[in-house]
Amino acid sequence: MPNLASVVGEIAQRMTARDERGKVASYIPELAKVPIDQFGIAVFTADGETIVAGDAEVPFSIQSISKVFTLTLALGKVGDQLWTRVGREPSGNPFNSIVQLEYEKGKPRNPFINAGAIAVTDVLLAGHEPREVLGEILRFCRFVAEDDSVAIDEHVARSEKQTGFLNTALANYMKAFKVLENPVDHALGVYFHHCSITMSCRQLAMAGRYLAFSGRLPGKDVSVISSERARRINALMLTCGHYDGSGDFAFRVGLPGKSGVGGGILAVAPGEASIAVWSPGLDPHGNSVLGSLALEHLAKAMRWSVFGD
Known part of the structure; x- marks a missing residue:
């Protein structure tokens, strides 16, 4: 298995170098002001490690x-x-x-x-x-x-x-x-x-842990929801989390995820990691262009797709 920190760092470098980034959500005036040249990623793993790269500490509107x-x-x-x-x-x-x-x-x-x-x-x-x-x-x-x-x-x-x-x-x-x-x-x-709550990638990856780890906060004796409810929410994220681009996201990434027009995506690799990516440029469906691409690369490199290797 490749080293996760190396994979995350390489993905951040590749995303930062890309020219095609989509367009920011101009229909909400405040979101239209966000500079498009930003990309962040944070991954919280089962052993409690948080790996970040790029603009992972910059707060954004999670929408x-x-x-x-x-x-x-x-x-x-x-x-x-x-x-x-x-x-x-x-x-x-x-x-x-x-x-x-x-x-x-x-x-x-x-x-x-x-x-x-x-x-x-x-x-x-x-x-x-x-x-x-x-x-x-x-x-x-x-x-x-x-x-x-x-x-x-x-x-x-x-x-x-x-x-x-x-x-x-x-x-x-x-x-x-x-x-x-x-x-x-x-x-x-x-x-x-x-919808106007702001988080950084690091905060968002932390917030998604209960969905990645059967309803629990890892390393703590705290159950947020039942494991069955976590599975059901993940199922809805996989099938509905990217609006009319949900099928394509499932096809390319293979992870439950929820996007926002602020450019963030929360993704879940069940039992493995809670992942947050952010880049404000969107595709026509309202999903982050670089965020989706980064998750595709990450899921492939780490073999995290819920559909198998």
Whole structure:
């Protein structure tokens, strides 16, 4: 087996040298300001080692990666009842498609497209004020990352709210079909804010450990979720974690992963490692160009694909 530190270092060098990087998410003004010439990678291994390279300590907006954490919390709150309001199938459509939502009578296809994540946020709101729910989400992210400096970027949250017309339309449509039970502005407010959480690659790789190691934080006698629930979340990440690019990511990388339009990707090699990559340039599906490529190289070099060598 090749040396992981050497592989990670080589990948960072190769990514830094590449010219084709995609385009930053210009539809959210704050994200459009992020310099495209950045790449970071962090890998947390089963023996507790963290290997980093490139811009791994630079905080970035995790965007839709936060949906993994809100899904974890919602399943902890209502269990399998969640699936009466949100599906578990790949969408095959853009992450903010309203056509699919109309066709399926207001029930989102999965918890990782925008409509599904708004519905999951609504579940967390039941009986609570938005500020309380946002505090719960942030505390959970800090807990699994073991880092109290994880925070929300209020500038990004404000930018999302000011330009989030499609998300507002999705939420109102779901409200009409009684998929949302709380006020639309409450669900959207919490949603915009949890998508605006910032982490570095190092923090994100730490935060994903419970998904890589059967629901537990390695090296600690702490169970975050059951091993069965970790498997199920990983299954959804594999099939739905990259929107309408999920099939291609599974084909090329072969690992459960969740992307965000901030350019980050959280990936899981079950039993082996929790991995975070970041580069703000995106492909047409909204997934990091260099991040996807780096994970493809890493999974191949380390033989980490869930489908075998």
